[in-house]
Amino acid sequence: MPGARLYAVTALSAIARNEARPKQAIAVFDPLVDSRDRSFLMEIVYGVLRHRDTLDWILAKFLRHPGKLTPMTMNNLRTAVYQLCYMRVPQWAVVNEAVEIEKNGFGDGTPGMPPLVNAVLRNVIRSKDSFAFPLKFDDPVMGLAVNTSHPRWMIKRWIKRFGLEEAGQIAAANMMKPPLTLRTNTLRTTRERLLGLLTDNGISAGVTPYSPEGILVKGPVHYSDLLFAAGLFVVQDEASQLVSHLLGPLPGERILDACAAPGGKTTHIAQLMNDSGEVVAVDKDPERLRRLDQNIGSLGITSVRVIREDVSGLAGLAPFDRILLDAPCSATGVIRRNPDVKYRHKAADLQGFRGKQLELLRSVACLLKKGGTLVYSVCSIEPEEGEQVINDFLKVQGDFRIIDTGGLSHSQFFDRGLFRTFPHRDAMDGFFGAILCKKN
Numbered sequence: 001m002p003g004a005r006l007y008a009v010t011a012l013s014a015i016a017r018n019e020a021r022p023k024q025a026i027a028v029f030d031p032l033v034d035s036r037d038r039s040f041l042m043e044i045v046y047g048v049l050r051h052r053d054t055l056d057w058i059l060a061k062f063l064r065h066p067g068k069l070t071p072m073t074m075n076n077l078r079t080a081v082y083q084l085c086y087m088r089v090p091q092w093a094v095v096n097e098a099v100e101i102e103k104n105g106f107g108d109g110t111p112g113m114p115p116l117v118n119a120v121l122r123n124v125i126r127s128k129d130s131f132a133f134p135l136k137f138d139d140p141v142m143g144l145a146v147n148t149s150h151p152r153w154m155i156k157r158w159i160k161r162f163g164l165e166e167a168g169q170i171a172a173a174n175m176m177k178p179p180l181t182l183r184t185n186t187l188r189t190t191r192e193r194l195l196g197l198l199t200d201n202g203i204s205a206g207v208t209p210y211s212p213e214g215i216l217v218k219g220p221v222h223y224s225d226l227l228f229a230a231g232l233f234v235v236q237d238e239a240s241q242l243v244s245h246l247l248g249p250l251p252g253e254r255i256l257d258a259c260a261a262p263g264g265k266t267t268h269i270a271q272l273m274n275d276s277g278e279v280v281a282v283d284k285d286p287e288r289l290r291r292l293d294q295n296i297g298s299l300g301i302t303s304v305r306v307i308r309e310d311v312s313g314l315a316g317l318a319p320f321d322r323i324l325l326d327a328p329c330s331a332t333g334v335i336r337r338n339p340d341v342k343y344r345h346k347a348a349d350l351q352g353f354r355g356k357q358l359e360l361l362r363s364v365a366c367l368l369k370k371g372g373t374l375v376y377s378v379c380s381i382e383p384e385e386g387e388q389v390i391n392d393f394l395k396v397q398g399d400f401r402i403i404d405t406g407g408l409s410h411s412q413f414f415d416r417g418l419f420r421t422f423p424h425r426d427a428m429d430g431f432f433g434a435i436l437c438k439k440n
Helices: 002-016 022-027 037-060 071-086 091-103 113-130 139-150 151-163 165-172 193-200 222-227 238-247 265-271 286-299 339-343 349-365 387-396
Strands: 180-186 205-207 214-217 233-235 254-257 280-284 304-308 320-326 367-379 400-403 419-422 431-438
Touching: 002 022, 002 037, 002 071, 002 091, 022 037, 022 180, 037 071, 037 113, 037 139, 037 339, 071 113, 091 113, 091 280, 091 304, 091 367, 139 151, 151 165, 180 193, 180 238, 180 254, 193 205, 193 214, 193 222, 205 265, 214 238, 222 233, 233 400, 238 265, 238 367, 238 419, 238 431, 254 265, 265 280, 265 286, 265 304, 280 286, 286 304, 349 367, 367 387, 387 400
Parallel strands: 254 280, 254 320, 280 304, 320 367
Antiparallel strands: 180 214, 180 233, 205 214, 367 431, 400 431, 419 431
16 A cells, blocks of 8 residues: 555644644545545554554654654655554555665755655664653653653643543543444434434434434444434434533524534534524634535524624624534644644643633623523643633633533532533543523
8 A cells, every 4th residue: 555655744744833633634545545545544643642652752763863854754654664563454554664765855855865854764663662662751741741752741730630540531531432322413313313324224322321312323434334323313413412411402492502613512512402592603614614515405403693703803793592502622632533633732732721711711701691501621631721710710700600510410520510421431522511590
């Protein structure tokens, strides 16, 4: 699969330059690969992102100056070492293709690079059996960081907050491939009927334990394998589904989804309202709004009105019965789904997110009717973006109070009235949520 290997190196380099997220970087090559090669491409890209720091630790054993290599050559080596250490690929094929990528000018482009790549990979092959995973370190922070490929700042703060054992469980959960979770489109079918349809088509699946619309697909199933049920479901993690239940929308209400695209929660809210009333979906990203429009159309929903606007520009809208603010965040709760998140942020970024989230929350608060419900959520497990934002908000907004469980009866997800899920504990994405009521 020479093409797929080169495409993986190219995609990883685009991700490293912050030019694309993994899904978009891979999608560029969809017209050039068949389903088998696409699976191979996805395995390499996501595998390297999950294990990048471990791969770099291995490569550092055989490279004098890894920092001097071009991103393409470094990603060429990473993809090769990932295949050698984590996949069942013939060693000769891995080495030959990595060398060919350099020879054809896709890597460093200098004559000395193909022999270097060849020598490094052959040294890795000779020494591979000496790498006993988990790797041993005297420093527990370094050990956990390298073995689970998380930045040290992230591991250090998790150990301080949760202790070494639970921090290790969180990091290990982030390394696992997430399950494929569906949300039934209850406007067109029931969960039981959709399960039956999946079973009839050879797809093994079961119900989610908490979301009444959720289905867990078992086994290695790709989205393309489910096209026979198009329009009857959306792909959405169970924790994300629960956020819409926190809001507790009712038929006939007027609801604002303030950071709506690509529309998973927007369409869920419309479902819970039986597609009656109005959901105003706001986002400023045109590409994400295009996906939102596609999702609305494919599910047959008519109650959603889409507005391209920044949240700060909504002051002229009439008050809403309920508002959902699923705010932009560090996304540390969805690392298992988006492993590039580990390399996109630094510890100092959390305070920046906190300030922006508070600003957004205050902007939408004035759009809520008295007695109305406002749900603030983030797919982050960091307190700066959760509890601290809510504390900051309540200090300046005396007309709001916290409601304990809202439209969700599962009390195990609540602590002092605030909603939290964790991948290692709940087998779903990590989310924070707060249900706020505007006093009459």
